[in-house]
Amino acid sequence: MTAGQGRASGPRGDAPPSEQTPLSGPVRLRFAPSPTGYLHVGGARTAIYNDLLRQSLGGAFVLRIEDTDRVRSDEAMTRQIEEALRWSGVAWDEGPFLQSERLPRHVAAAERLLAADRAYYCFCTTEQLDPLRREAEQQGRTFRYPRTCAHLPAGEVARRRAAGEPAAVRFRMPDAPVSWHDLVRGEVEFPAEALDDFVLLRSDGTPTYHLSVVVDDVEMRIDLVLRGEDHVSNTPKHIRLFEALDASLPRFGHLPLILGPDKRRLSKRTGATSVEEFRAQGILPEAFYNFLALLGWSPGDGRELMSRDELIAAFSLDRVSNAAAVFDPEKLLWMNGQYLWKLPLPDLLARVKPFAEAAGLGAHVDTPLFAAAVGLQQLRARTLVELAEQLQPYFTSELAYDEAASRKYLGTAGLPALLGELAARWAALDEWKKERLEESLRALATERGVKAAALIHPVRMALSATTAGPPLFDLVAALGREETAQRLERYRRSLAALSAQ
């Protein structure tokens, strides 16, 4: 390639010189997922970065569903995506627009290009092209469409079309390298040899992705395209199309991909990959947003726990990494815990509610015990699902005690009797308050010459069937007089039975 970069035979001059100017607003940007099921974390992060930019620079965020070529554009899937975005905290200003509904405009654009001779009919079939492709590969060359139909006489084209011969429409790719200043990766250039006369309209008349995106971006006056790295190699095509359509070029930025723990492209095989799944796991949206914002970007000052507003204030594309990042679910869990622990109780109650209902605790959700239990377990759960699970013992008296632990407790002589005595004293308390409960238990321990802990642990087992949990007297206070008495009695019998064996 000798042409030297820059200037070239591009019909309207070349891509603008690399603008080093920092991004300033307002911007019109878009997020354009294809409705292939659920919103992927990679897509979610792209949406979040667009959201961050839109919020910090002003302008508009356009949501467009790229549903061309979908067997049927499933409305449910579109709703799914909207819902996932809304949950994530991504705010869009316009849309969602369905690309499938804009097909006529795409076709019209192709016709304009045809009329301007920037595109041409191609009668070659896939069957004809495939062997050439393989041959090129074997010879170590990049395959390019040989332009068999690029210069057919107008008469022949008209005749063959009139005869009903199927024809695709191909873009006449200018024979020059394409370069642009990518907002995240800097100067990018593709040699002319790597560029092909790609298809605009399939032989069935439907537009391809490339045509649709560019036409839509033009008509929606998008001036900033921020998308995944998998689109880098499409960008030269798009740039040429913008030019051929006499449209001004948007700025482009390409985000590195998100990898799974196996360092390969994130897949369902290695864990959750969709926004839906994280939501169902009891991940908090603000933690999710925060975490994803930090996957491939950092403010540079060591901050990690950041609200959306803080992220908006600190975000800039030039600090986005250009290396792929591995998604670490462990760290997400940690971050989620950080958010969960700081939630005000009423807020947390509202959020666990659906999870508690799913866990079969629907009947208790509005009780004082429920609120108390959530408060006691808050610091002990990292997700809403964990929290809901931990609530279970508060509402079931049919606890399954840990036998090994129980045997250990029996090392304290006369433990069943001691528990009986404790139950009696507690039952006689005038005030069911943790301070009174604790005094009473400690007094009993002192009188009988045992350590308080020798009583505390069995009581915890009696009340919650677990060896771990919130401070005991908080637990007793929350459970209430009646429930505590019943559980102590039940455990006392169970212990007595165990020691009799």
Place this chain on the structure above:
RNA sequence: GCCCCCAUCGUCUAGCCCGGUCAGGACGCUGCCCUUUCAAGGCGGUAACACGGGUUCGAAUCCCGUUGGGGGUACCA
């Protein structure tokens, strides 16, 4: 195969552009403290510049190569 890109603790990363602090922070793992347990919290520890050549008084930082990884290579999006 070919084109493009990437490379700092196991992971996310700061530092790189403008060569010169024990290569800093976070997750994880781990020790201690706190404590009736478990968490949370506090104080420590563990662990990285992929490799090889240059350039330089001096390289994680600049250049070349190798290796490894990723993306693309469609009448998919």
